[in-house]
Amino acid sequence: MTIDSHEAAVAAAHEVAAALAPGVIERDRAGAATVPSDALATLDASGLLAVTVPRQDGGPGLGPSTLAEVIRVIAATDPAVAQVPQAHYLLVDVLAVHGDKDTRTRLLAEVLAGRRIGNALAERGGKHAQDLRTRLTGDRLTGRKYYTTGALTSAWIAVSALDDAGRLVLAFVPRDAAGVTVDTDWDVMGQRATISGTATFEDVPAPYVIDYAHAYEVPQQLGARAQLVHAAIEVGIAGAALRDARAYLRDKARPSTEAVRAGASVAGDDPHVRHRYGRVATRVRAAESLLADAARTLDGIGLVPASAQEAARGSLAVAAAKAFGSEVAVDTASELFQMCGTSATASKYDLDRHWRNARTHSVHDPLDWKYHHIAAYELGDVLPPSHGQL
Template identity: 40%
Template structure:
């Protein structure tokens, strides 16, 4: 990575690369994946607040995550993976993100692009990439370009030269790329077709710039990736243009992960609200009570939050179940739409409870909860930033248009 300029020296430290891949543990079942995620989450939670406060990137924690084998849990069984259910995938992300949502978000793009690989990749491409994943490689993503145009607009170009394919362009919102061995991105080929291109982290002409400066999800390092005449392996160019007219589930899988991240943020906020009310909050003077945990208004509010969290989780797991059903048979247009609809419903509730829980925390815990030492505002900051990945108002539109007019959702990574 390239850090922002040092204001004193005017120099940039040497770019840091991820460690060479080490063969990770091979997870064999859904149960083992959940057990390992729970165990990892306990360690990730310990330094989450400090990492956020200091914007200390989780290099060691990402290595521990990779070594655990969680990065390969969706690799199909025929290629040597556990091929866990989508319900389990959602629960893994929820567990990790309840501990540290910024750290938990970093692997999100790996599962999104692996889902796309299932839909559009050739068998040889799948064998190569799945093999890399099970050998400990991490996948990032060089996301949309900056600017006011739609997120699917691209000026990043892939062109043929006498020396092979070359990629040129600048991307942003590149969560995971700083820690990744492979960096996929969208580009336009010489015929004007959108393609997905994979680039090695150490390829010539590739720069990763640590210019992520959001107030939330501060340690995802979701900054810029710059390609300057960067060489590309012609075997790692994927025809994403074909996805628009081909039934698939890559979009719903990507959105399922996003919803699970928000669910994890909500769970953490409710847990911290309960903990703070019990240990620190004072009863209101007019209540006549000795403990804030006896306040009937607080008791009711906690009950409402718990109910809303469980409702969001229920739709999240139901969406995972729908994806599991759709993935077991050849995917039709109707089945792909059903998956998108189920995930959209879950995304609405996980967004709403993440925002509500992180805001209500302060109402219930009182003014003491706003002290910098507690850093409880990180929950709201993380929820507010992450839930902006795609506007929930368009999820409502998607649902209404489907149920009222029978219109299937557009097929892309945000549906």
Template identity: 45%
Template sequence: MPVPVLSAREATSTASELAERFAKGAAERDSDRILPVEELDELGRSGLLAITVPAEQGGADLPVAAVAEVFRLLATGDPSIAQIPHSHFVYVNALRHAATPAQQAFFFGEVLAGRRFGNAQSEIGTKHVRDFRTTLRPDPAHQTELWRLDGEKGYATGALLADWIPVLAHLGVDGPMHVAWVEREAAGVTVVDDWNGMGQRTTASGTVRLDDVAVAAERITPYHVTFEGPQTYGAFAQLLHAAIDAGIARAALRDAAEFVTTKSRPYPDAIAELGIERHADDPTVVQAFGELELAVRAAEALVAEAARAVDRADAELNADSAGAASLAVAAARGATTDAALGTATRLFEVSGTRAALDSLNLHRHWRNARTHTLHDPAAWKVRHLGRWALDGQLPPNHGQL
């Protein structure tokens, strides 16, 4: 069934409604590691996964600012559900950058029909995260019309519950990087649900094994060309990570406020010296919540500004505009990392001992924040900001900025 084509207002309204529903079961899903299969199906039916399909292909073609807000809202409900389609949006973007018109027509049609993309990008055991061994080799009987794919990928968020798995691989031995689009149920494809991280526990970010998988030439798109000139591909991907962290921060603050106003007991000295009846009226608690609100608002504002910077760069793309977008996203990543970790940590400080009960699972906010913010180091984002502030040096042109 075709999914609805949403306006920006409809997209954010739908994301807000879904986030509210997803929040109700988030603690239980995390505690029992229940994958959000039904929730992801509902997300797909909503039309939210199709909001970046180009208008000329029948899609909503919403601005990046709307996409970032959708991710932030979803993450306030359940950040695992928000993270699962991250690669879906990144590879829709990859198609916009480098696919042929025929490939775009086919895959954007798949998205508008409600189908989902996963990813098989990262590899474990290589020298660094941008070092890849997986290689597409020509099929001896069909030359370059058919290719064969072998390899193993890790951290494959979204692959388990996807219809298509974009696989990042060399085209030929030591050849340029391409994306091989592999059907989830294709022969030789195995997706292992072996993710055992302490946080983001229900993202199914497991292992993809590829054993002599046949890939037709028309299902291979170039990846390397995206970085041959100015691009916002990396900034867009990083922005969505920042939006997820901002959502985690807001959810932690929301749950802390709910706990403090309904369950926390006032400290005896506050009763004796100040005569307060509620823990929420303790001036030290009020001050702490004010500081947390300030940090979360600042992070949210930087996410919104970074999204607008990406939109501005896309409208007039050059080295300066792309660099400005990457710097804006770097600032958002730094701020959202601090806000998510800080809020999820101070949640216990302001709530009291009872908040640490395992049965309440409030610690999932810190576990989610700590796990997701490890995706790639925020310290390097800050370093690039420092180089810009000192010498006006633009950041490097790659997919992690």
């Protein structure tokens, strides 16, 4: 499917969301026991994988505002599926800016054909997730990764490694290459259908390699654009929790005994319910506005910022949207039960998935550091660090 405008992309996202809706509870309950192949095939066939491919590479060249809204719409139905292409979009950006002609031509053509790129960037066992033990020796890749969202069902996997000189590189290998194993050892309380488990690479030929270190030695928006997708996922979860709270209050919830004594005939008449709903609804709208503002900021800066100051402006705008959106998602998903009552906790509704998804995804990276960098810049003109994600 070809998408050539913001409106077409958003319409496609709504179509994907509608297709995903009937199975979202089953996917959440199944977790890694059942690979969501049909759901991901719907996403891959939608044309949305290619929305950010530059025009000079045959794509529509749509920007962050489009991407943020596409992800928000899908995440409001199934945030686990919405997260699967998060690294894919980052990798499209990396290829667009830093790929040599052959690498860029081949892999972006794959993306245009609906073939998704998964990631294998983080590792366990070191001092932190980017303390890498994976090595590229010559053109052979060996290592073990975790948090490999999208890798299981992708066509290609981008693997971070240190080369013979100890320099950070990004190696692209076919998912079905000999020596590549992707496991389903993903057992977490939320975002269960991402199946972001272990990937192992045993002497795997790497046909395409990028000097990944260089990407973060110059002013860049790669981290900000990647974090924008995470922010959109959180805001989508917040909107979903608010939507389901509203539906339950209107259609199912009974007023409490205290509320009836105070004159309420339906749950929505309870003044305390109204106060809580009004508060969380306002915060969700604020999170949506902050996300849209951050996306517009990145639209204006472009994929290659003109200066470190411009790069910082984009990173800090997204940091605010991600931090606030994460807090609002967790809060809204919890307040849902305070408003709707005990009956809303029945497992048949699976409403707890909103809190589990928000809580799991929100700790992807520390929110406190985002607020820290915002304050450091506002109070002391300290630029945020130029690394993978703020």
